[in-house]
Amino acid sequence: MTLKQAFFLSLITSSVSAFAADVPAKNPLSVHVLNQQTGTPSEGVKVTLDKQDGEKWVRLGEGLTNTDGRISALYPAGKDIEPGNYKVTFETGEYYRAHKQDSFFVDVPVVIHVSKSGEHYHVPLLLSPFGYSTYRGS
Numbered sequence: 706m707t708l709k710q711a712f713f714l715s716l717i718t719s720s721v722s723a724f725a726a727d728v729p730a731k732n733p734l735s736v737h738v739l740n741q742q743t744g745t746p747s748e749g750v751k752v753t754l755d756k757q758d759g760e761k762w763v764r765l766g767e768g769l770t771n772t773d774g775r776i777s778a779l780y781p782a783g784k785d786i787e788p789g790n791y792k793v794t795f796e797t798g799e800y801y802r803a804h805k806q807d808s809f810f811v812d813v814p815v816v817i818h819v820s821k822s823g824e825h826y827h828v829p830l831l832l833s834p835f836g837y838s839t840y841r842g843s
């Protein structure tokens with residue numbers, strides 16, 4: 706490699722490194738709520754995130770779903786998710802009350818187990834007033 710090639714390679718490498726440092730890491734936990742009754746995203750659903758610590762649950766975050774029914778960053782920003790048990794609680798009763806509809810579920814707690822750091826966990830909720838389903842999304 707010539708000195709000129711080494712210089713340009715060094716310049717490109719430092720530029721890419723600087724760019725990568727400016728790009729935020731993807732949050733390790735996201736959610737999505739879809740209303741099965743209407744076939745539309747559920748905007749305004751309050752969602753909380755807790756981590757199990759022995760016999761108690763410790764609140765880590767909360768948010769409201771956006772117009773697309775999503776919260777893209779429910780885990781504390783800038784941190785990698787730690788292995789353990791987490792509870793994602795969708796406050797569906799509050800959502801349905803706001804829409805002047807009856808519903809059977811006051812909230813939907815989804816307890817998940819994270820086995821290793823460095824992965825993304827997505828928890829979708831397919832919601833109706835009297836039923837729901839969930840799964841690990843991507």
